[in-house]
Each structure stands twice: as structure tokens, then as C-alpha cells.
Amino acid sequence: MGLIDGSKIANDIKKELSNEISLLKKTHNIIPGLATILIGDDPGSKVYVRLKQKACQEIGIYSEKIVFPNNVTEEKIFSSIKKLNENDKIHGILVQLPLPNHLDQLRIMEKIKPEKDVDGFNPVNAGKLANRDESGFIPCTPKGILYLLEQILPSLEGKNITIINHSTVIGRPLAMLLLNRNATVTICHIKTDNLKKYTQNADIIITAAGVPNLIKIDMVKDGVIIIDAGFSRVEGKIVGDADFENLKEKSSHITPPTGGVGPMTIAMLLENTVLAAKKNF
Known part of the structure; x- marks a missing residue:
């Protein structure tokens, strides 16, 4: 099992951005x-x-x-x-x-x-992404998830990826990003019947349903990559959509309930803000 340390990756991005900001201030x-x-x-x-x-x-x-x-x-x-x-x-x-x-x-x-829509939710930016144009701002959580995946795999082409979220914030823009990289994408959600049917053969599962321990060990194949953007509190403890303790040995890579996707979302927001500032010259 490879633990995907989103906090460390996000901190590395923040260091690079800090240097960029210093240069922006000095030169422009x-x-x-x-x-x-x-x-x-x-x-x-x-x-x-x-x-x-x-x-x-x-x-x-x-x-x-x-x-x-x-x-x-x-x-x-x-x-x-x-x-x-x-x-x-x-x-x-x-x-x-x-x-x-x-x-x-x-x-x-x-x-x-x-040009100031750093969350990527303005219809202009959303429309660009829908037309395979990634020159606008990309929503921060999908962008962060893609960044994590690209640290693990040299290519997403041909990978079977199941997303459990169909919102305009995560699932839909993420599907478009993955399709742009020639992945085979299945979108599910909390109303999907027989979710196991769509997860058991997936190479990668990305979940953001907000349902504690939704993804169980019998729903995935050996060596699966799991990106868990779900967030719930159970008896005061933060829990993801994936049954982390049981899945961590069966998966090849998995994000933890905390320190996985969350820090990446913030890092991508900071990156988008710096990109917006750089568009001024």
C-alpha cells in the first residue's frame, strides 16, 4: 500500500508558489x-x-x-x-x-x-473545459485530484476510472479532465443502484459522496488506486467514503481520511490565484 500524502505534495507546491510570488513582486x-x-x-x-x-x-x-x-x-x-x-x-x-x-x-x-474566477465555476471557464480547452481556470478539487494521480501514473490513457460524485464542483469537471487524457470514465453517485458493479473492476476509484465507509473491501479489486475526497464526522472522528483501515492493504495507493485531497484543493486555489495575477502582464 502506498499512502498518498496530499499534505506533503501540497506543501511542495506552496513552496514553489511562494518563490513565484516573491519574483512577481520583485520584477513586476x-x-x-x-x-x-x-x-x-x-x-x-x-x-x-x-x-x-x-x-x-x-x-x-x-x-x-x-x-x-x-x-x-x-x-x-x-x-x-x-x-x-x-x-x-x-x-x-x-x-x-x-x-x-x-x-x-x-x-x-x-x-x-x-479572468478572476479562480474556482472555475463561471460558465465561460466551465464551457472551455467542456470543449477540451484547459486554458481557463480549472475547479480546484478536480485539479488537485488530477495532480495526485499524475504523481502516481505516467499516463491515465485507457485506465478504467469510476467517479462517485456528479456535482458541477467535483464529478463533472473531473470527468472532463480525465476524458481529455483518454481515460475510460464512469460516473456514479449516491443514488446509483448496485454501486459495486461499477467499482469492482475499476483501476482507479475517486469518491466524494460524503457517505462514511461507502467503499468497502469487497467492492474493489487488488491494486486499485483510491482517491477519497469524501468527508464525514462519525462520533467526533473524521471519516472518508473509503473504509480506509480495511482497504489500505488491498489498494496500491490510497489517500487518508485527512491530509489527502483537502490540502491539494487549497494548493490549487493558491496556484490559480497566482496564475490570475500573472495574466496581468
Whole structure:
């Protein structure tokens, strides 16, 4: 079993980005800037935003946080995004998900300039990816997962890959990235009947269902690679979608419940912010 240490890989990326930021400041007098919009009081969202701001501080990215109450109107969010779009100090804009039910995610993402859409959710960037064009911003979790896989395998061509998530945040953009590399991709989700049918012959399983221990030892073949982006709390303990303790010996590579995909998501957000800043010259 090879443990995929996402924390170490992410730290290596952050060191490289820190050097890039120092060079940007020295040669172009540019400090990459990221603005995060947090809506409501979701505990998980607060934690993620805090981690993102801490990571920015560690490598020299300027960061701002705009906080709105749960009952904020779309018009107020649009107004805030407009100001950030026009602010030259801000190169990347992120609206923390999930949003309160009364807000339209697509309408909000449409308001972010594509060149500042470091989460990759604006329809322009999503449309580029759907057309095999990866020159726009790629959503951070799929980008991080792809990075991990490319550290393990020289090529994904011909690999049978099962994704358990069909959201626009992870599953769909990830499928497009993998198809661009000629993998054979199957998309499942928590409503899929007989999930084992789709996982038992997969070379790679990528899961982000948020169902504790969904993937069990009898559902996978020997030597499978498992990327677990699921997150749940069970009796105060963080648990992934994969039954880690039983699967770690059967898999060739596997991410742990913590320190796997999460740090990579943040590292890719930082990378996208630096890329956005570099597009200014």
C-alpha cells in the first residue's frame, strides 16, 4: 500500500508558489490578491475559509474576506462582486459553497469575471473545459485530484476510472479532465443502484459522496488506486467514503481520511490565484 500524502505534495507546491510570488513582486511589483465571499454561518464553510486565508498568508498572497448574513439578497452579492471585479488589487474571487437555498449559484458565478474566477465555476471557464480547452481556470478539487494521480501514473490513457460524485464542483469537471487524457470514465453517485458493479473492476476509484465507509473491501479489486475526497464526522472522528483501515492493504495507493485531497484543493486555489495575477502582464 502506498499512502498518498496530499499534505506533503501540497506543501511542495506552496513552496514553489511562494518563490513565484516573491519574483512577481520583485520584477513586476504585483502581489496576487484573493477575495473570499462567505455567506451565512455554516461551520464547515467558516473552517474552509479560515484555512484558505491562512494558506494565503503563509505564501504571501494578499487576501480579503467579505461576510454576509444568511438572508443576504442576491443584489448585495452582485454589488460586492462588481466592486471586486473592478479592484486591481484582487486577482481572484471565490464565493464559498454551499450557498443558502434562496440564492442562485449559477447567477452568482456568472457575475465573477472569468479572468478572476479562480474556482472555475463561471460558465465561460466551465464551457472551455467542456470543449477540451484547459486554458481557463480549472475547479480546484478536480485539479488537485488530477495532480495526485499524475504523481502516481505516467499516463491515465485507457485506465478504467469510476467517479462517485456528479456535482458541477467535483464529478463533472473531473470527468472532463480525465476524458481529455483518454481515460475510460464512469460516473456514479449516491443514488446509483448496485454501486459495486461499477467499482469492482475499476483501476482507479475517486469518491466524494460524503457517505462514511461507502467503499468497502469487497467492492474493489487488488491494486486499485483510491482517491477519497469524501468527508464525514462519525462520533467526533473524521471519516472518508473509503473504509480506509480495511482497504489500505488491498489498494496500491490510497489517500487518508485527512491530509489527502483537502490540502491539494487549497494548493490549487493558491496556484490559480497566482496564475490570475500573472495574466496581468
